[in-house]
Amino acid sequence: MTHRLDRSLQVSALSRVEGEGAMRLVTAGGRVESVALEIYEPPRFFEALLRGRTMGEVTDITARICGICPVAYQMSACHAMEDACGTNIPVPIQDLRRLLYCGEWISSHALHIYLLHAPDFLGYDSVVELAQAHRPLVERGLRLKKAGNAILQTVGGRAIHPVNVRLGGFYRSPSRAELQELAVTLRSALDDALATVRWVAGFDFPDFAHEHEYLALVSPGCYAIESGVPTTDRGLSFPVRDFESHVIEEQVPHSTALHARLAGRGRYLTGPLARYSLSQQWLSPLARMAAAQAGLGETCRNPFRSIVVRAVETVYAVEEALRLIDGYVPPQPAHVDLIPLSGKGFGATEAPRGTLFHRYEISASGDIVSARITPPTSQNQAAIEDDLRLFAGPRLELDDHELAHACESAIRCYDPCISCATHFLELTVERRL
Amino acid sequence: MKPKLAVWKFASCDGCQLSLLDCEDELLEIAAHVQIAHFLEASSASVCGPYDISLVEGSVTTPLDVERIRQVRADSKQLITIGACATAGGIQALRNFADVDEFRSIVYARPEFIDTLAESTPIAAVVPVDYELRGCPIDRGQLLETLSALLNGRRPRGPLHSVCFECKTRGTTCVLVKGTPCLGPATQAGCGALCPAYGRGCYGCFGPATGAPAHAKKVFNLFNSGAPS
Ligand code: SF4
Ligand code: SF4
Numbered sequence: 001m002t003h004r005l006d007r008s009l010q011v012s013a014l015s016r017v018e019g020e021g022a023m024r025l026v027t028a029g030g031r032v033e034s035v036a037l038e039i040y041e042p043p044r045f046f047e048a049l050l051r052g053r054t055m056g057e058v059t060d061i062t063a064r065i066c067g068i069c070p071v072a073y074q075m076s077a078c079h080a081m082e083d084a085c086g087t088n089i090p091v092p093i094q095d096l097r098r099l100l101y102c103g104e105w106i107s108s109h110a111l112h113i114y115l116l117h118a119p120d121f122l123g124y125d126s127v128v129e130l131a132q133a134h135r136p137l138v139e140r141g142l143r144l145k146k147a148g149n150a151i152l153q154t155v156g157g158r159a160i161h162p163v164n165v166r167l168g169g170f171y172r173s174p175s176r177a178e179l180q181e182l183a184v185t186l187r188s189a190l191d192d193a194l195a196t197v198r199w200v201a202g203f204d205f206p207d208f209a210h211e212h213e214y215l216a217l218v219s220p221g222c223y224a225i226e227s228g229v230p231t232t233d234r235g236l237s238f239p240v241r242d243f244e245s246h247v248i249e250e251q252v253p254h255s256t257a258l259h260a261r262l263a264g265r266g267r268y269l270t271g272p273l274a275r276y277s278l279s280q281q282w283l284s285p286l287a288r289m290a291a292a293q294a295g296l297g298e299t300c301r302n303p304f305r306s307i308v309v310r311a312v313e314t315v316y317a318v319e320e321a322l323r324l325i326d327g328y329v330p331p332q333p334a335h336v337d338l339i340p341l342s343g344k345g346f347g348a349t350e351a352p353r354g355t356l357f358h359r360y361e362i363s364a365s366g367d368i369v370s371a372r373i374t375p376p377t378s379q380n381q382a383a384i385e386d387d388l389r390l391f392a393g394p395r396l397e398l399d400d401h402e403l404a405h406a407c408e409s410a411i412r413c414y415d416p417c418i419s420c421a422t423h424f425l426e427l428t429v430e431r432r433l
Numbered sequence: 434m435k436p437k438l439a440v441w442k443f444a445s446c447d448g449c450q451l452s453l454l455d456c457e458d459e460l461l462e463i464a465a466h467v468q469i470a471h472f473l474e475a476s477s478a479s480v481c482g483p484y485d486i487s488l489v490e491g492s493v494t495t496p497l498d499v500e501r502i503r504q505v506r507a508d509s510k511q512l513i514t515i516g517a518c519a520t521a522g523g524i525q526a527l528r529n530f531a532d533v534d535e536f537r538s539i540v541y542a543r544p545e546f547i548d549t550l551a552e553s554t555p556i557a558a559v560v561p562v563d564y565e566l567r568g569c570p571i572d573r574g575q576l577l578e579t580l581s582a583l584l585n586g587r588r589p590r591g592p593l594h595s596v597c598f599e600c601k602t603r604g605t606t607c608v609l610v611k612g613t614p615c616l617g618p619a620t621q622a623g624c625g626a627l628c629p630a631y632g633r634g635c636y637g638c639f640g641p642a643t644g645a646p647a648h649a650k651k652v653f654n655l656f657n658s659g660a661p662s
Contacts, residue, residue: 049525060655064446064523064656065446066448067448067449067450067451070446111451115454125478127475142458145455146458149457157627160455161570164631166633171628
């Protein structure tokens with residue numbers, strides 16, 4: 001193969017990611033000069049169109065930021081508004097929220113593992129091709145995804161943009177009998193989830209480790225999903241209300257998504273790898289055992305192995321859903337009323353892709369004065385670009401097609417959700433002399 | 434030759450195309466009957482047009498989108514818009530009533546980098562559309578019915594009545610009785626009357642029912658504000 005020093009390679013439409021974007025890689029003198037994730041998702045201006053709406057509309061509006069993790073948006077929004085109004089949420093409602101959120105984790109993780117990411121490890125272009133060769137495997141993934149959606153449908157009314165969520169709780173509490181039916185589905189989903197961990201643990205993972213600081217919510221004693229304290233693996237911890245003084249967002253010309261960094265510290269990573277590394281000690285015994293058998297230690301720094309971490313989190317979410325259903329007492333009433341109070345409120349939850357922060361300022365009459373939403377993908381973008389630089393460096397010998405393919409699958413490790421980039425992949429490799 | 438199916442995305446949340454992947458029981462069956470020629474969210478392989486069926490999600494919000502949707506139309510025998518974004522501009526159409534420069538500067542420190550049109554436009558305002566599926570998101574059952582109709586060469590059945598009708602079919606007690614405001618009477622059916630079944634009024638995510646009086650369309654001011662009147 002001829003070794004060219006200057007190259008320009010473009011993957012103009014990244015596939016199997018949520019939303020649309022591109023990647024541009026510039027090499028010079030046989031070294032990577034720059035990597036840019038170009039997000040060309042058209043801006044939808046959510047933060048602006050929330051202004052002047054009434055606070056009660058926030059759950060229906062912010063859900064529409066992302067069809068893959070609407071519950072995450074609804075939950076972060078509820079927490080922020082409840083914080084602004086000083087409302088305490090009774091434990092049974094908190095538990096029902098956690099159950100709903102487990103549904104989203106299961107559904108979103110199964111989607112990513114089976115439909116978006118596994119084809120890369122096995123050399124297929126899509127799940128349809130994968131199914132032609134391994135139909136029972138794909139059927140297992142679809143069953144698992146369906147089990148997650150069943151929770152979303154029963155508790156939320158529908159899987160995409162649930163209608164049953166409101167500030168303060170729910171419109172209606174599902175009955176015990178409705179949830180018992182779910183439990184039957186979930187018990188077999190647990191076997192599917194465990195089999196998934198064994199399956200993905202056997203994939204071939206490139207040798208790769210990054211050094212980013214990890215940020216996730218931590219809630220000592222349980223694996224943080226719907227609440228917790230922002231914490232990093234290097235000793236930083238701060239209340240949710242201080243999020244914006246620690247996380248600085250900047251606009252970059254090549255993207256409609258803002259880039260984030262930790263003040264005085266730099267780029268960082270949020271998402272399954274961060275959560276696992278900060279909270280694995282609080283996984284259920286079964287999930288911990290599955291993790292150990294899959295070869296995961298106390299931390300995981302290889303983004304390619306995130307598929308294993310997602311599978312372990314899926315096991316946990318299924319078990320956690322079963323536990324919550326077992327102890328379920330329908331909250332009566334299903335919600336508490338919020339009394340609007342002029343001021344600011346802050347909320348953060350763990351979306352399947354990482355920490356999702358919301359901040360609202362509301363008026364005494366309950367109108368939204370301003371809104372700030374920081375989704376996981378924009379927090380991760382700088383770290384992803386840095387990893388791609390490291391990853392592509394030793395692989396410049398590959399031809400353009402192979403290199404593009406390798407980089408694209410590296411990007412998919414982060415499960416970037418580009419639609420979520422409220423404020424925002426094509427791969428171009430430019431090889432210069 | 435299997436018919437070629439393409440899925441296109443414009444300004445949207447991905448929820449409507451996800452509805453296709455959410456057909457867990459039917460997905461592999463559908464894949465056996467069509468060639469998935471372009472579906473970025475699901476496949477890295479992309480085949481050139483012409484396409485027999487194009488599903489289009491999202492609204493037109495940038496100058497590039499206008500070019501793109503014209504190309505999709507030129508390459509597609511049947512073009513079906515899926516969801517409120519595509520059929521009525523979606524939630525982002527709220528900008529149509531605002532100053533976009535101001536919107537841009539609220540979100541971005543350097544608004545000059547962001548290329549956007551002043552309005553979020555339904556697909557049908559730019560190119561002719563063969564069928565439309567309403568909803569935010571669309572209903573899976575309606576999607577399957579439409580695909581199977583088109584693959585079998587018959588006209589898709591779309592509901593013409595309102596959400597009220599579906600409440601009656603489902604046996605849900607009318608929420609208006611308890612004094613809960615509800616857009617059900619003016620909203621196109623299709624969701625199976627979900628919200629009333631959860632004790633809340635319909636908020637109109639399927640947009641105005643055919644035949645809803647023009648003055649009633651004003652209430653669709655959240656997800657379907659760009660619906661043609
Ligand atoms: S219509 Fe609703 S669900 Fe569909 S893409 Fe638009 S915002 Fe998402
Ligand atoms: S009842 Fe109305 S708002 Fe609720 S899902 Fe149906 S159409 Fe949408």
